[in-house]
Amino acid sequence: MAGIRRAQAGRGGEGLVRRMTARPANAHQARLLRLLRDGGPNSRAQLGDQVDLSRSKLAVEVDRLLETELVVADGLAASRGGRRSHNIRLNPHLRFLGVDIGATSVDVAVTNAELEILGHINQPMDVREGPVAVFEQVLSMAAKLRASGLAEGFDGAGIGVPGPVRFPEGIPVAPPIMPGWDGFPVREALSQDLGCPVMVDNDVNLMAMGEQHAGVARTVADFLCVKIGTGIGCGIVVGGEVYRGTTGSAGDIGHIQAVPDGRPCACGNRGCLEAHFSGAALARDATEAAEQRLSTELANRLEAHGTLSAVDVSAAAAAGDATALDLIREGGNHTGQVIAGLVSFFNPGLVVIGGGVTGLGHTLLAAIRTQVYRGSLPLATGNLPIVLGELGPTAGVIGAARLISDHLFSPA
Amino acid sequence: MAGIRRAQAGRGGEGLVRRMTARPANAHQARLLRLLRDGGPNSRAQLGDQVDLSRSKLAVEVDRLLETELVVADGLAASRGGRRSHNIRLNPHLRFLGVDIGATSVDVAVTNAELEILGHINQPMDVREGPVAVFEQVLSMAAKLRASGLAEGFDGAGIGVPGPVRFPEGIPVAPPIMPGWDGFPVREALSQDLGCPVMVDNDVNLMAMGEQHAGVARTVADFLCVKIGTGIGCGIVVGGEVYRGTTGSAGDIGHIQAVPDGRPCACGNRGCLEAHFSGAALARDATEAAEQRLSTELANRLEAHGTLSAVDVSAAAAAGDATALDLIREGGNHTGQVIAGLVSFFNPGLVVIGGGVTGLGHTLLAAIRTQVYRGSLPLATGNLPIVLGELGPTAGVIGAARLISDHLFSPA
The missing domain is CATH 3.30.420.40 (ATPase, nucleotide binding domain)
Incomplete structure (x- = not known):
């Protein structure tokens, strides 16, 4: 309970030091810290409304948190009719x-x-x-x-x-x-x-x-977050908590079969989703198309940069290049077909699409939505939003x- | 808190009456009731070891449960060295x-x-x-x-x-x-x-x-239970609790696509798992095979009974009929392919196969296992048992x- 030390008695290569040595002593204190983290500065009175604690017990726990310096006083709150309550907040020096x-x-x-x-x-x-x-x-x-x-x-x-x-x-x-x-x-x-x-x-x-904390899934308890970057994976949230599976590999959807007897995949199987669509697969397909002169736009970009990435496909699509649009649509179809199965299985309240290829934007999203809304039962999709992530790289x-x-x- | 009434003051068509009117008053009492349900009669001392309650608080909660008649005394426990503890159990008249x-x-x-x-x-x-x-x-x-x-x-x-x-x-x-x-x-x-x-x-x-309560999944927190009966569905257990999804349709895997452009399904799509394998699909395929005289065994059974069901296919397979064995193997392959995707996604600690078609037994299980162990990544399948349910129709x-x-x- 020594509070937050300001000492700089360097330890380790970068000279960074351990500072916050206090931890909440019980579940009530933990709950209060998380409320302040998620809701920002708040009055004691309003925190009291949100936790199941008597006024006196709340005062004890808040005082203990103030002693640890995890929490600091932050002036008087606006009046709620009676005596004005004190505001508290998380220590602004925590990093x-x-x-x-x-x-x-x-x-x-x-x-x-x-x-x-x-x-x-x-x-x-x-x-x-x-x-x-x-x-x-x-x-x-x-x-x-x-x-x-x-x-x-x-x-x-x-x-x-x-x-x-x-x-x-x-x-x-x-x-x-x-x-x-x-x-x-x-x-x-x-x-x-x-x-x-x-x-x-x-x-x-x-x-x-x-x-979930600051983006599009703030109010949803059960959702899927599909990240399409170099590879492809899926975050699973159940009851507000990340579900990691028995050996930590839950959400590893890149190797679900998307195309029977499809392209060979690095994992040794054929037709895995990731072999057909991901940042890497898209770069490979775009390069093929450029080399075969199927797209002047992509061929020019390949000549200019030496390599192609999802960003080039995105730019070519924005310029109206039919081959680039086809590549995105086909990839979205494969992804959407796999997500359709996961929606039937998991019945989420929201599907978020994120990762590097979200630069492909609404062409990709439209293809994914079409497959999911067509391939899953109406009971699972009736009120199911499928949206791009809000936070991008943050x-x-x-x-x-x-x-x-x-x-x-x-x-x- | 009126305890368990023995009154027979009939209400409703069948003359059955409400009897147990008491409910646990708090989370400690609920915990004790569940421990007695899952572990049977037990001594106060051993229950005390399992719940986080002081001896005096435990005594208070147990006494209250005895008052409600949800729990009854059950003699003295074996000595653990000191004074012998009293056994308690759930009221044996509860139904x-x-x-x-x-x-x-x-x-x-x-x-x-x-x-x-x-x-x-x-x-x-x-x-x-x-x-x-x-x-x-x-x-x-x-x-x-x-x-x-x-x-x-x-x-x-x-x-x-x-x-x-x-x-x-x-x-x-x-x-x-x-x-x-x-x-x-x-x-x-x-x-x-x-x-x-x-x-x-x-x-x-x-x-x-x-x-989970009395069968093969007793010790597993996260598992899938695939039921293959007339239709096909999947129970999902996360952290020991059934996961039902946002609108109660989680586990509805019968309409996941198993065969691109496959058989038409009652849901309006094509190639759904259920259209290719389920009790109903198996009966249909067996009847087709019998009518086309592909199998004498099945044809004889169709002539004798007028219809065929999964039970007939099972019996024909047991008699070594190649067509029946093929139908089971093909169905198991489709099912296993879908389960392989779910295993990659959910990373369960156990997969249980149950329902009416488990009469098809190890031929079915072998086909499912082959697909899952081949189609999912080793990290997800390394320690993954895939087994038939233990309890059958109970x-x-x-x-x-x-x-x-x-x-x-x-x-x-």
Whole structure:
């Protein structure tokens, strides 16, 4: 219960130090911290309305939180008729680090305890270079954010990796696109280097948590969040909590069969969704089309840049290129067919589509919607919105901050 | 808190009366009731080890339960070294009614409060005759069980219907194979006729709850229970609780596409799993094969009985008939392919196969296993058992008794 230390007695490579040493002592305190995180500064009176505590017990718990310095006083609230209540808020000096590692780029952000982004850096990166190289880059990006004055240090960090994770040990397992990562102790290693508690999860789960915290899924208990980036995966939220499955691989929909006897996939099977549609598949198909001169637009872009990516397909489609539009539509059809089956099975209240290829926008969305509304039963789709994510590239880092805050705002 | 009444002051058509009027007053009492339900008679000392209550608080809650007559004293426990503790158990006079309505037959059973089956009747029935005719039959079966002296009345009833249910109102919604059932207030009507609380759920969910309570899924938190009967559906259990989805249609896997541009399905689409494999599809395919003289075994059976069912296919397969074996294998392949996708998505700890066609046994199971182990990633299937249900036709009625006991053993 020593409160938040300001000491800078460097420990670990980056000189970052552990700061927040207090944790809520019981479930009531944890609940109060999460309410302040999700709703911002609030009066004692209004918090009392939201938790099932007598006025005197509430006062005891709030006083204890003030002692830990996790929470600070924030002036008087507006009158509700009687004596004016005191406002409290989470300590504005608390800082979380959110890291979202993709296959080809990495996002690093600093948030306050209300998970508002104070600073955000995106850099290209190749996950295949292995964990040591990637985390050196992440640590130097974190140091840059600290040096800019946004944070003196971090009270916790959430890390997303593009593959299944053994949760809560925070260790990637058998990640298909990440040679060298299998079994690497991400949580342990990074918490030493950063000097703060670390939690690790699959990047798709973090995207779902981000959209749930600050995006399009704020009010939905059961939803699916499909991330189409270099690969393709699905975050599953049940009753407001991420469902990770028995071995942490839940939502691994990239290898569901989309086309019987279809294209060969890196996993050894044929016709997997990911072999037919993903950022990587789209780049491959666009390159083929350009080389076969099926599309002048794509051929010109290939000549100009040397390679093609989903961004080129998106730009070509926006310019009205029929081949690019076909590629997007066909990919959306395959994705939509797989999602249709998942909608029948899971009966979600919302489907969110996110990830790098959302630049493909409404052509993609229309194809997915058509397949789902046609292929699932009306009872499951009658009131089912299928929408693009709201947060774009910040969903993952907000989800990462949310992950570590959920951990820290739990009874020790 | 009037305890269990023995009054027979008949109310409703069958003269059955409401008996158990007490409900647990708080979460501790509910927990104790469920422990006694799932573990049988137990000593106060051992219950104390399992709940997070001081000895004096435990004594208070147990005394209150004894006052309600939900629980009764049951002699002295074996010594654990000190003074011998008193045993308690659920009142042995409590009776639950479990009803499992299928498409072509109905199971009705009486259980005690530990969900042991005391009596069980199965009768053929046609769900398409509508709820009034079906429930007349159910009530007369329940009356027969009462008349046999197994129950003076029922303290609660659980009802399973073969279609989606708006839970907790207990109203079937848009059930595809059940004309006349849409919107019928099953829960309200039956609780009047039976004179006791009633809960209604999808039959597949009840099968999952039955296998969880007394069958093969006793120790598993996250699992799938695939029921292949006249139709095909899937019970989803997350963290020990049935997941029903946003509109109660979760697990409706019969209309997931199994064969692109395949057979037309009653739902209006083509290639649905149910159109290619289910009790009904198997009977249709077997009849076709018999009429085309592809199988002497099936042709002889068709001539002898006038119709063919899954039972005939099973018998023909057991006699080594190649066509029957092919039908089962092909059906198992389609089913396994769909389950492979669900395993990638849900990463369960166990897959249970049950329902009428489990008579097809290991030929079916082998085909399903082959597809799942080949079609899902090793991380999801490495430690995944795929097994037949243990309880057969009693899974549904045990699940039904469990459903109503979960309701009654919750704080009022």
